Amino acid sequence: MATRVSTVAILGLGLIGGSLARALKANAFCERVIGYGHRAPSLEKGVALGVIDSFTLDLDEVIESADILVICTPTLIAEQVLEQILPRIAGRQDAPVVTDAASVKGNLESAARRICDGRYPANFVLGHPIAGSEQSGVAASKADLYVNHRVIITPVAENDAAALDLVRDMWAATGAEVVDMSVAQHDAVLAATSHLPHVLAYSLVDALAQSDASDEIFRCAAGGFRDFTRIASSDPVMWRDIAIANKGALLDSIDLFSEHLASLRAAVEAQDSDGMHATFTRAKAARDEFAAILAERQGDKAES
Numbered sequence: 001m002a003t004r005v006s007t008v009a010i011l012g013l014g015l016i017g018g019s020l021a022r023a024l025k026a027n028a029f030c031e032r033v034i035g036y037g038h039r040a041p042s043l044e045k046g047v048a049l050g051v052i053d054s055f056t057l058d059l060d061e062v063i064e065s066a067d068i069l070v071i072c073t074p075t076l077i078a079e080q081v082l083e084q085i086l087p088r089i090a091g092r093q094d095a096p097v098v099t100d101a102a103s104v105k106g107n108l109e110s111a112a113r114r115i116c117d118g119r120y121p122a123n124f125v126l127g128h129p130i131a132g133s134e135q136s137g138v139a140a141s142k143a144d145l146y147v148n149h150r151v152i153i154t155p156v157a158e159n160d161a162a163a164l165d166l167v168r169d170m171w172a173a174t175g176a177e178v179v180d181m182s183v184a185q186h187d188a189v190l191a192a193t194s195h196l197p198h199v200l201a202y203s204l205v206d207a208l209a210q211s212d213a214s215d216e217i218f219r220c221a222a223g224g225f226r227d228f229t230r231i232a233s234s235d236p237v238m239w240r241d242i243a244i245a246n247k248g249a250l251l252d253s254i255d256l257f258s259e260h261l262a263s264l265r266a267a268v269e270a271q272d273s274d275g276m277h278a279t280f281t282r283a284k285a286a287r288d289e290f291a292a293i294l295a296e297r298q299g300d301k302a303e304s
Ligand SMILES: NC(=O)C1=CN([C@@H]2O[C@H](COP(=O)(O)OP(=O)(O)OC[C@H]3O[C@@H](n4cnc5c(N)ncnc54)[C@H](O)[C@@H]3O)[C@@H](O)[C@H]2O)C=CC1
Pocket: 011, 012, 013, 014, 015, 016, 017, 036, 037, 038, 042, 072, 073, 074, 075, 077, 078, 081, 101, 102, 103, 104, 128, 129, 130, 131, 132, 133, 134, 135, 136, 137, 138, 235, 238, 242
């Protein structure tokens, strides 16, 4: 893709921001990627690793020098960063496009409306890459993290079409498939497919770790336990923020799951062989279908 943007600024240079910076540089989307943060160490590491070209701790400087600002901080900190940015660019014709990568969208849409007295800023585009891992920090970032993964953009009525297109082009340059969703649909889908599984993994590991037999339990655990609980190694601050920001949709998902778990518990207690077999068969068919989709995507990634 031809370069059409001079400078992209990453605000919060960790796994997600670092991977975006690497991908934009690898695909020559822009001439320069700069970093901004509240502290120098991760930004210095980013320059040393060649992830970003330079950095600043000065927000005014980053706003003046970038065409696109991408907020890649933990979810609740993204609200605070918006509080600092939006008043600085309100009413400016030459304002940069602002976007984000946070895992929840409803809280940021509300924050933007609140900060701008009910008028949603047309050049603030909500986005979320559905790719990542249980690792954090710029050292874990990878240029191909987004290849063949989805990035969800959640446009709102007030969004400027050119700002939306620029953000879509940016993510497309990383090799991602860009899709649109409403904010509410995004938060409900992600609560079910990402936020609930993380809550379950944390809860299972915590419950077992507190048991008297925890040493033997962890020593004897097999691959299934490892697969199910990998995501309990994810960053607690990030997941605390997500659970707070997506409270309503996450509670709905927990409640739905709790009803299903209660039915399965009743089937186990009653030794309801047909009931258990039916549940496991349905779930296996759904999981096998999902695995086939994943294998196809990973095949595409290996070939690319
Ligand atoms: N880790 C994952 O798999 C995914 C994470 N996300 C979302 O992306 C965002 C970033 O996640 P990660 O990169 O994994 O986290 P990370 O912990 O690797 O990086 C976050 C960065 O934000 C910086 N930061 C913290 N407070 C700041 C502040 N006040 N001002 C500026 N920078 C600040 C930190 O120093 C760190 O460099 C989060 O909102 C997360 O929910 C989205 C998709 C996947």
